[in-house]
Amino acid sequence: MVSMRKLLPFAFLLMTPAFGQGFEAWVGGGVSKLSSRNIGSLDGANFINLQDGYRLNFVLGLNNWRYFGHEIGYSYNRTNWNVAGANTGSAVHEGGYNFLAYAIPEGKARFRPFATAGGEFANFAFPGYSATSGGGSTKFGFNYGGGLKVRVTEIFGIRVDFKQHSLGKPFNFPGQTGRLKQNEISIGVGVML
Secondary structure (H helix, E strand, O other): OOOHHHHHHHHHHHHHHHHHHHHHHHHEEEEEEEEEEEEEOOOOEEEEEEEEEEEEEEEEEEOOOOOEEEEEEEEEEEEEEOOOOOEEOOOOOOEEEEEEEEEOOOOOOOEEEEEEEEEEEEEEEEOOOOOOOOOOEEEEEEEEEEEEEEEEEEEEEEEEEEEEEOOOOOOHOOOOOHHHHEEEEEEEEEEEE
């Protein structure tokens, strides 16, 4: 059995990042630009192409080191399925975790550029269905990118994000190849405590 005296120095190291933590909550929106958008075919002749759309983002963040932070988030994306020239609306629900590395330490400047990368999942709703009624396809992937956070007042800020998301293509339709690429350009407002 390990004694408390041996664990005490390690407990201090684990608690150190807890001091000076910065909590953030963000709401924003933007566009989703898709490439490699062909997700296969229902009948072998007419391919389904996802169209560019809009997104709404909800993010909670914790900056527990001077140069590093963590974020978890949810995004609602709206897209259209284009089949033989006809468009049908569909939703994509994304959730995930991102690690952030800042160019400037916490509390040193109003402008904080950052690089980010993380893992995510996306639930693609079949047109006419919702995520809660079934008919969806969940795929996993990753994202990476960067952005800028600007502290406007003591507690309020704005942010701009540029990310590329790489996901598996949904529903395993015949004729699928490659991965679905989604470029996100978004802006948000938030609370920075």
